[in-house]
Amino acid sequence: MDADHVFKALADPTRRHLLDRLFERDGRTLTELESELEMTRFGVMKHLRVLEDAGLVVPRRQGREKLHFLNPVPIRLIHDRWIDKYTEHRAAALADLKHELEETA
Amino acid sequence: MSTTTTNVQTTQVYQVFILATPEQIWDAITKPEFTERYFHGVRIELRDGRRFSALGDMEWDEEILEADEPRRLVHRWIAGYDPEMAAEEPSRVTWEIQPQEDGTTLLTVVHDKLEGAAKTAASVSGTGWMFVLSNLKTFLETGKPLSG
Numbered sequence A: 001m002d003a004d005h006v007f008k009a010l011a012d013p014t015r016r017h018l019l020d021r022l023f024e025r026d027g028r029t030l031t032e033l034e035s036e037l038e039m040t041r042f043g044v045m046k047h048l049r050v051l052e053d054a055g056l057v058v059p060r061r062q063g064r065e066k067l068h069f070l071n072p073v074p075i076r077l078i079h080d081r082w083i084d085k086y087t088e089h090r091a092a093a094l095a096d097l098k099h100e101l102e103e104t105a
Numbered sequence B: 001m002s003t004t005t006t007n008v009q010t011t012q013v014y015q016v017f018i019l020a021t022p023e024q025i026w027d028a029i030t031k032p033e034f035t036e037r038y039f040h041g042v043r044i045e046l047r048d049g050r051r052f053s054a055l056g057d058m059e060w061d062e063e064i065l066e067a068d069e070p071r072r073l074v075h076r077w078i079a080g081y082d083p084e085m086a087a088e089e090p091s092r093v094t095w096e097i098q099p100q101e102d103g104t105t106l107l108t109v110v111h112d113k114l115e116g117a118a119k120t121a122a123s124v125s126g127t128g129w130m131f132v133l134s135n136l137k138t139f140l141e142t143g144k145p146l147s148g
Helices: A003-010 A013-024 A029-033 A039-053 A073-104 B024-029 B032-038 B120-123 B128-144
Strands: A058-062 A065-070 B012-018 B043-047 B050-055 B058-068 B073-076 B090-097 B105-112
Touching: A003 A039, A003 A073, A003 B024, A013 A029, A013 A039, A013 A058, A013 B012, A029 A039, A029 A073, A039 B058, A039 B120, A058 B012, A065 B012, A065 B050, A073 B012, A073 B032, B012 B128, B024 B032, B024 B073, B024 B105, B024 B128, B032 B043, B032 B050, B032 B128, B090 B128
Parallel strands: none
Antiparallel strands: A058 A065, B012 B105, B043 B050, B050 B058, B058 B073, B073 B090, B090 B105
16 A cells, blocks of 8 residues: 555556545445446456545455445545645745734734 | 545444564553553443443443454444543454564444444544554554554
8 A cells, every 4th residue: 555556556647547436435346336437347357446546445254245435544645644744844835924913013 | 535425434444563572462452451541541441342431520431342452353343432532332352463574453333333433434534543643653663652
């Protein structure tokens, strides 16, 4: 589950669409997911594979069926590592600006 | 967020690779001195076939359904930290701890049987389990939790 795999997996609109479908309703079969996409079964399998390699989708057997679950943890880790850092900085910059303006006012 | 629908999943799956041994992960999820560091301050321990939680003056406990140290732990889940959620039907949490060839360990948390616990299901999804698991990963890998 390294960041390269996650960014690569997210860099494709079909794969983001698959994640959105799983976000709406989790634990779906390949057949269900395929029915919502204008794509061959093999195409959907290929995209699911990339999402599984990135750890964003976790397949689990339930009886005879293989269900696909959205795993949001890798996105959270990227958020912690990349997004928090920069938004915190921006928030801090705004706080500094406010402080400065109020002092000179 | 593309929609405002409160879609509640009755089975939720979370997975994270952690640079730690299965034993370290087992200890981190079953010993109060560890859980209080990353699990919202809750002190959790396994005793007499039950999983006890304590937070401030609140205490609650759940039945342990399976315990195979350090690979697998299954227990009922009661949201004892919130009276409204605690009144819902108990759900189930499964911890699967699988060592990998590269020295990391794959931790899978499955929270299911949430059919009778809509408020709990909504609460643990979103940032709920993600917060705990990313915090646990950071705690085990650096010795410090992300926050708190």
